[in-house]
Structures are given as C-alpha cells and as structure tokens.
Amino acid sequence: MFIQDPATAKSYSGSEFVIYNFPNPFNLKTKNVHLEDVNSSADQTIRGTMIKYALPSGKNGELKFYIYNLAGELVKTIDLGSKNGGYYYYVEWDGKNDNQEDCASGVYFLIAKIKGEKLNSKPHKIAIIK
Numbered sequence: 001m002f003i004q005d006p007a008t009a010k011s012y013s014g015s016e017f018v019i020y021n022f023p024n025p026f027n028l029k030t031k032n033v034h035l036e037d038v039n040s041s042a043d044q045t046i047r048g049t050m051i052k053y054a055l056p057s058g059k060n061g062e063l064k065f066y067i068y069n070l071a072g073e074l075v076k077t078i079d080l081g082s083k084n085g086g087y088y089y090y091v092e093w094d095g096k097n098d099n100q101e102d103c104a105s106g107v108y109f110l111i112a113k114i115k116g117e118k119l120n121s122k123p124h125k126i127a128i129i130k
Helices: none
Strands: 018-022 031-034 043-046 049-055 061-068 074-083 087-093 106-114 124-128
Touching (some): 018 106, 018 124, 043 049, 049 106, 061 087
Antiparallel strands (some): 018 049, 031 043, 049 087
C-alpha cells in the first residue's frame, strides 16, 4: 500500500480540508496513476484507488481514515500517523478490509478524523466496481 513520504508533500494554502480519490469508481486491478502535488516521482502503481487530501494549516496530529459500507459497518481503518497541516498528501486504499479481504462491489463512505475530530462535514463517497 502506497503512503506518501511526508518529505515529498507540496504546500497547501487553503483553509478547508479537501479530499478526493482517483480513479473513482475503481476496480481491484493494478493500474498506474499520476500524482500532481508532490516534489518527487509523480507516477505510482497501485491496486485500488489513490486518495488525495489536503490539511489546512493548524490542523496537525494523528490522522485516521474510516471507511464504511452502505450498511454503516466499519470495513477499513487507515492509520496515517501524525500529519502536519498546510500540505497535500496521498495514500492508496487497495480495496481490502481490515481482515485483508477484498471488499465487495458497491459504495463506501470515508470519514477523516484528526485527533478524533471529524474533518469532512459529510462522508466522502468511494465506489468499487468489479
């Protein structure tokens, strides 16, 4: 699973938390993606989807992404560790649940929390197609 090296992060000057993923929808096959806001190699090979997010300045701390299925069940927790605000970051979700099993086709919802505080006002939608 790809997690961006913080040393390659580019600055973000916005005041809101921003998140999106590409491709979306995605399949669980290997693919190449191009990263725009990095200071190093911009091409990555991934299995699932690449999540790009930006933290506003002043939002620092332990960051986690929680991914839920349509039934509201938590299927995946991505622990990103300590992050500094004011930067763009990337992380891959390989489409696997916390038991390392492939998730089913369908819509999933991502909630981001830093130090336990929700960052996104509404869940971010992610779709898997097989």
